[in-house]
Amino acid sequence: MNVPGSLPTLASFVFIRITEFVRRPVPEQARLRAQLESALAVALIRIPPQIRIILDAPDGMAIAVLGNPAAALDIAQRCMSASAVGVSMAMAINHGAIRLAPDGSGHQGLIGDAVGTASAIAHFAGPARLFVSRSFREALAESSPARAISIRPAGIFTDANVRTHELFAPNPASALSRRRILAAVGAVVLIGILATVMFFHEDIRRELRAGQPATLAFGIYPDGDIFVDGVARGKSPPLATLQLEPGLHTIELKRRGEIPFRTSVELRAGSTTSVEYAFTQGDERSWLRRVRDWVLR
Structure with a gap:
């Protein structure tokens, strides 16, 4: 109306x-x-x-x-x-x-x-x-x-x-x-x-x-620098979430000595979208590591 x-x-x-x-x-x-x-x-x-x-x-x-x-x-x-x-x-x-x-x-x-x-x-x-x-x-x-x-x-x-x-x-x-x-x-x-x-x-x-922000959650192991639409937004961990405008965004994860990871996500108002990534093959976190990282945050 x-x-x-x-x-x-x-x-x-x-x-x-x-x-x-x-x-x-x-x-x-x-x-x-x-x-x-x-x-x-x-x-x-x-x-x-x-x-x-x-x-x-x-x-x-x-x-x-x-x-x-x-x-x-x-x-x-x-x-x-x-x-x-x-x-x-x-x-x-x-x-x-x-x-x-x-x-x-x-x-x-x-x-x-x-x-x-x-x-x-x-x-x-x-x-x-x-x-x-x-x-x-x-x-x-x-x-x-x-x-x-x-x-x-x-x-x-x-x-x-x-x-x-x-x-x-x-x-x-x-x-x-x-x-x-x-x-x-x-x-x-x-x-x-x-x-x-x-x-x-x-x-x-x-x-x-409508009108509510979208939430982007991160699970990066061991850690990485986060870029959203080409703009640096911090390092995860400790950064766990970001609030962004709904719509299409380009997400890039970088870590020294590793190949950057790049993806696009469509964010919806009032919803949470997760991005999880392990830079080195075999570094995916076990549930014990996930609990440890969550406590350390």
Whole structure:
């Protein structure tokens, strides 16, 4: 989605938080985030790319939807089904002004009250709960009155900055008949959707990783000087990794008295590519040497 960098734009902001994320072991965090990305890939199939921006959050994901509050509600409700397969999520939707702005690392980010408020609201919601702000309910009522009828008051909450938020939530009783219809239709097209995800999931993952650097890891024995696109970048060991722009790079490894090694690698955003090389035949490291070299680093 193209949003003018200098002008704020009204959008609906969906914040999806994996509950108790920071308290979970790292392997479980990785598994839950992968499951959330898969659920989000399904939820976004019918949402045009030009009206959405997908961002990573420390404990989940965030999606900005331009000009279509009902689409934002659809995304949240589709992702909520992932709670039934082991991903405990709390969700929030807010509506307000956002603006594109780079973060501290120079990557694309969003700023605006809609962003911070959605994050705060998501922390009020418990597992498998969806809260929406009054501003979102009003935007939904203006564009899709029938959808807004099922959004009922959930209470008034106060955040850590002593700001009060009047929140609403979908009424399960009002939405029951609609869910039954959607379930009947979904049962018919589920196989088709899953087959579509097989083709489009990699595109979604690329969009999620867009703007992130690529990582190049080295395993050189006994050691060597590293050149990337003709520029000296250091000696490995001790150098273990480099962060580079995604794309094609020429890697050259040199060591005095040895024939240089030269190769080209295609680096992908958010991914790690390894280059391992032993300068002298028979110098490949055993697993004991690998452990020793890792400890010495």
